[in-house]
Amino acid sequence: MPSLALLALGLLAGIVSSASAYPYRNGSRLDQIRSMYAWEGFVYSITACQSQEEMTRDFTRMKSRGARTVITFDFCEDGADVGYYDDVILAAERAEMFVIPLAWTLPIHVINQNYTANDTFLIKSVPRILAVTEAVIRNPGPVLAVAVGDEPLYDNDAGSPSALASYVTSMRANFTSAGLTIPISISELAYGWQSSSGNITDLASQLDFFMINEFPYFAQNAEAGGDPSTWTNFLADLEYFEGLAGGRPLLVTQTGWPSNEDEFAPNSPAVVASVASEKAYWDLLDGHCEDYFKLKNIGWMWRSYRDDIEGWGVVELNGTDKWEWEARVRC
Numbered sequence: 530m531p532s533l534a535l536l537a538l539g540l541l542a543g544i545v546s547s548a549s550a551y552p553y554r555n556g557s558r559l560d561q562i563r564s565m566y567a568w569e570g571f572v573y574s575i576t577a578c579q580s581q582e583e584m585t586r587d588f589t590r591m592k593s594r595g596a597r598t599v600i601t602f603d604f605c606e607d608g609a610d611v612g613y614y615d616d617v618i619l620a621a622e623r624a625e626m627f628v629i630p631l632a633w634t635l636p637i638h639v640i641n642q643n644y645t646a647n648d649t650f651l652i653k654s655v656p657r658i659l660a661v662t663e664a665v666i667r668n669p670g671p672v673l674a675v676a677v678g679d680e681p682l683y684d685n686d687a688g689s690p691s692a693l694a695s696y697v698t699s700m701r702a703n704f705t706s707a708g709l710t711i712p713i714s715i716s717e718l719a720y721g722w723q724s725s726s727g728n729i730t731d732l733a734s735q736l737d738f739f740m741i742n743e744f745p746y747f748a749q750n751a752e753a754g755g756d757p758s759t760w761t762n763f764l765a766d767l768e769y770f771e772g773l774a775g776g777r778p779l780l781v782t783q784t785g786w787p788s789n790e791d792e793f794a795p796n797s798p799a800v801v802a803s804v805a806s807e808k809a810y811w812d813l814l815d816g817h818c819e820d821y822f823k824l825k826n827i828g829w830m831w832r833s834y835r836d837d838i839e840g841w842g843v844v845e846l847n848g849t850d851k852w853e854w855e856a857r858v859r860c
Contacts, residue, residue: 558673559712561627562738563778565828567818568856570596570626571843572783572832576638578605581616581623588624591834595858598673600629600716600782600830602838608633609656614664618671627673629740629782631716632661634678634686634693650687655696662700666707674712675700676740676782682729683721690725690732697735712737716782718744719766722773738778739770743829745810746786751797754786755809760817767827781829786810787840788851802840808852811843818860 555564571591579587588599599621605613614630621628636653637644647653658677665672677697678686687693697713704711714736721742722729745751745762752758763784770779787793788804795802814822814829822829836842836851843854 557710559710559737559778561673562712562780562828563826565598565778565780566822566826567828567858567860568595568815569780569828569830569858570598570600571830571834572602572785572838573599573834574602574837575605575613575617576603577837578613581620584617584620585623587834588620588626592624592626594855596626597858598627598629598828598830599834600676601631602679602833603639604633604657607653607656609660611660611663611667614661615668618664618668622668622671626671628671629674629676630661630665630672631676631679632658634658634681635684636686639679654686658696658700662703665711666703666709669707669709669711672711674714674738674740676714676716678715678717679783680717680721680742681715682717682725682732685726689727690729691727694732694735697732701735714738714740716740716742718742719769723769733773736777738780739774740780740782741767741770742783743767743781744784744786746800746802747793747796749796751795751800753801753809754806754811755813759786759810760813764821767825779825779827781827783832784814784829785832785841788836789840792839792841804851807840807843808854811854811856815856818857823860 553561555561573587591599601617617630618628634650634654636648636650661675665675677700678693681687681693682690687696693715701713717740743763743766745759748762750758786807787802788807790802811831831843832838833842835844836846843851845851
């Protein structure tokens with residue numbers, strides 16, 4: 530059974546690194562999340578298998594512009610290399626950033642790959658969950674939280690919400706055996722929760738906080754990034770999560786607006802996908818620092834740092850800023 534396979538990682542409890550003393554000035558990791566508001570940082574794709582040195586440079590540049598947290602996206606090679614996740618976490622530590630490693634539970638890469646007979650959750654996804662768990666136990670310091678899947682309900686990665694919940698429970702048991710209290714969540718759309726064919730209660734009850742994927746760009750009535758309807762759509766999904774969370778913290782771990790439609794087509798014929806529209810959405814979020822994000826204690830993270838998620842970054846693939854981006858981290 531999956532839980533028994535994961536429990537074997539409890540043997541790693543004795544090799545937790547000295548990074549466990551990483552400072553969480555607001556108390557526990559969950560208290561740190563609860564205290565967050567305004568812009569927090571970026572989604573960072575690891576599909577290119579960047580070296581620890583390259584990741585450290587990227588994370589350091591993010592931090593120089595105000596970012597405090599990075600969440601990984603997709604996976605490197607087969608995604609099951611513990612050593613690579615060690616590099617991700619240690620790069621964040623070297624840059625003095627928080628990191629949220631995401632265990633990719635969709636068996637395939639998200640773009641331009643078809644399923645084969647071996648692309649199953651047990652064959653492809655479980656080893657990634659194990660690798661992330663082991664790396665976090667070895668290097669817990671900068672790990673703010675762990676995500677078990679990117680939109681795993683929307684894509685029905687594990688077959689049911691209850692099945693996914695069992696992996697969350699097993700991961701937590703391994704962290705506990707290692708003497709660690711690491712918040713666990715899934716990075717998911719409101720629509721993913723709402724459209725799930727299974728009973729979401731078991732899964733929702735297992736999460737320490739709610740990581741939110743929020744993309745008004747995909748709304749049926751979407752227009753430009755800075756349009757009033759964009760903010761209305763944003764608020765509608767966040768209100769759903771407030772009800773689902775029952776007082777537990779919320780963190781918008783993925784939001785953004787693309788500068789082109791190359792990777793993901795919109796659902797509205799009136800959508801404007803351009804650098805100006807992308808910047809307008811960034812400014813829209815930053816403009817609600819006082820009256821929403823601080824009031825609600827909700828942080829937001831931009832998808833993505835670089836345009837390796839085509840059109841969604843603030844930085845071109847060559848490292849050039851798409852615009853002179855900045856956002857407040859307090860207000």
